Amino acid sequence: MKLYRNPEKSTWSTLLQRPTQSVEVIEATVNQIFDEVQREGDNAIKKYTQKFDGVALESNLVSKQAIEEASQLVSEDLKEAIVLAKENIEKFHKAQKTGKVEVETVPGVLCWQEKRPIQKVGLYIPGGTAPLFSTVLMLAVPAQIAGCKDIVLCSPPNKEGKIANEILYAANLCGVTKIIKVGGIQAIAGLTFGTDTIPQVYKIFGPGNQFVTVAKQLATKYGVAIDMPAGPSELLVMADDSANAAFVASDLLSQAEHGSDSQVILVTTSQDFADGVSKEVEKQLQALPRKAMAEKAIANSKSIIVDSNEIAIELINEYGPEHFIVATQNNDFFVEYISNAGSIFIGNYTPESAGDYASGTNHTLPTNGFSKAYSGVNLDSFQKSMTFQKIxxxxxxxxxxxxxxxxxxxxxxxxxxxxxxxxxxxxxx
Incomplete structure (x- = not known):
């Protein structure tokens, strides 16, 4: 991890830059694929699936039989874990329901607000190096609670032309209405324009790499809403000598293994603690199956030493992390003054991976500093607030x-x- 001691405030903007490609480079590719999908539909989808995923598919659609077969191949222990996570996510998101708001502004003028579900939603589930079946729960559960009519799931196929068994099991468990084997830019384009096999939707949800993020942003130009710009994963940990260096290192590595373009940052008031975390990162890294992937992300990681909690919170709010862990002697200070973060994890026994899977909060969160203006996915993300007046x-x-x-x-x-x-x-x- 690269070490920075008391960096000048004037350097923060440069120091906190994400390791991303320029949007201009990505946009050219995204625009080309969008144009082809709009003109050629499923033929373009098939072309890019073969190019990027290395498989030629006879059909994009996942059959009911394939879903049933996949579900039988998921172990009972994992099914129980998925059901537990689903129940906790349901509890948290059902608690977000709000009723009708009604007021008579003056005698004879009645105004009220009601929430109605977005009828057609598209869920993008990354596959690639780690099929994220947990994201199915995070998106399909609130969509089902909200009452969305059509819940369309897109996920890239593997070299055998299949979607991970766990993704299919979770999708079926959570009421997804259609599952399509397509990923990347072409999936977002398909959901934007609609093809013979991919329904056009009103709003697209889900994380992805930088190309998917730019594709989602381009979709908005064609009248399709998105949850948020959600790109490569990131984590910032604020910790001091009261924290456990091994715990902090494990949290940093848990995000680093997502991909080489992930970013992890440690902010601390202690040089000794920073040194301890760095040693633990190297030690734990050696035992990871995804060591090569994590190493590339760690190469972009930073350990920043500051003199006080006040400077730390100012720097953290400037960065606006997707995930923010605080493990200090004064956690309450950071809880009170954090303004920009997707999701906050408090204390030594609250790993970020709990939010990724089973605590109940949603793990689809704004990245790249967008937490300064965007919320993470929640029940309201799948609803519209409609106002009424009767005079x-x-x-x-x-x-x-x-x-x-x-x-x-x-x-x-x-x-x-x-x-x-x-x-x-x-x-x-």
Whole structure:
């Protein structure tokens, strides 16, 4: 890990940069694939699946029989673990339900707000080096609770043309209505435009690499909403001498093994602790099956020593981490003053991997500093807030004159007339 001691504030922006490719380089590829999928549909999908995933598929669709067969191949112990995680995620997301909000703003003017499900949603589940079946739970469970009608799941096939058994089991468990073997940019393009096999959706959810992130952002130009820009995983740990160096190292490595473009950062007030964590990282790294992947991410990692908690929290808020672990003598300080983070993990016995799997919170979170403005996925992500108003004769008389004045001041005579005609009608009763 690269060590930085008391970096000047003027250098923070450069120091905290993510190890990502330039958007310009990625956009050219994304635009080309989007253009082809829009024009050629499934033919383009097939072409890019063969190019990027190395497999030629006769059909993109996963059959019910394939789902049943895959479910039988998942061990009973893992099924129990998945069910436990699903139950906790359900509990947390059901608790986010809110009822109808109703108020009479003035006598005769009744306004209310209700939430309705987004009817068609697309869930993107990364495959590649680690098929993330846990992400199925994080997206499909709240979609089902919200009442989404069509829940379409896309995930890249392996070299055998299959999706991981665990992904299929979790998808079936959580009420996914259609599963499609397609990944990457072409999956996002398919969900954006619709093809013969891929339904067009209203909103796309799910994490992915930098290409998927840019593809999702491009989808918004075609009228499709997205959950957030969610790219390569990242973790920042704030810890001091009260923390366990082995625990902190394990947390850093748990994110580093996601991919070579992941980023992990340690912020601490102790040089000795930073040295201890660095030694533990090297020690634990040797035993990891995904050592090569983690090593590349660790090469981009940073250990930053600062003089005080106050400087630390300012730096952390400037970075806006996707995941933020705090393990200090004064955790309450950081809990109170953290403003920019996707999800926060507090104390020595709260590993980030708990949120990834089974604590109940959602692990689909904003990366690349977007936590400064975006929330992680939650129940509201799958709903729309719709407002209603009902105005009686008394109500239009109470607010009508104000509307007339305001409309006239803005030069919108037809707006004024829409009220004036009603008020005149009431006067003639």
């Amino acid at each position: 009686s004769k008394t109500g239009i008389q109470n607010i009508g004159y104000a509307i007339e004045l305001m409309a006239e001041a803005e030069g919108l005579q037809a707006h004024k007339n829409a009220v004036s005609l009603r008020l005149i009608d009431l006067l003639n009763e």
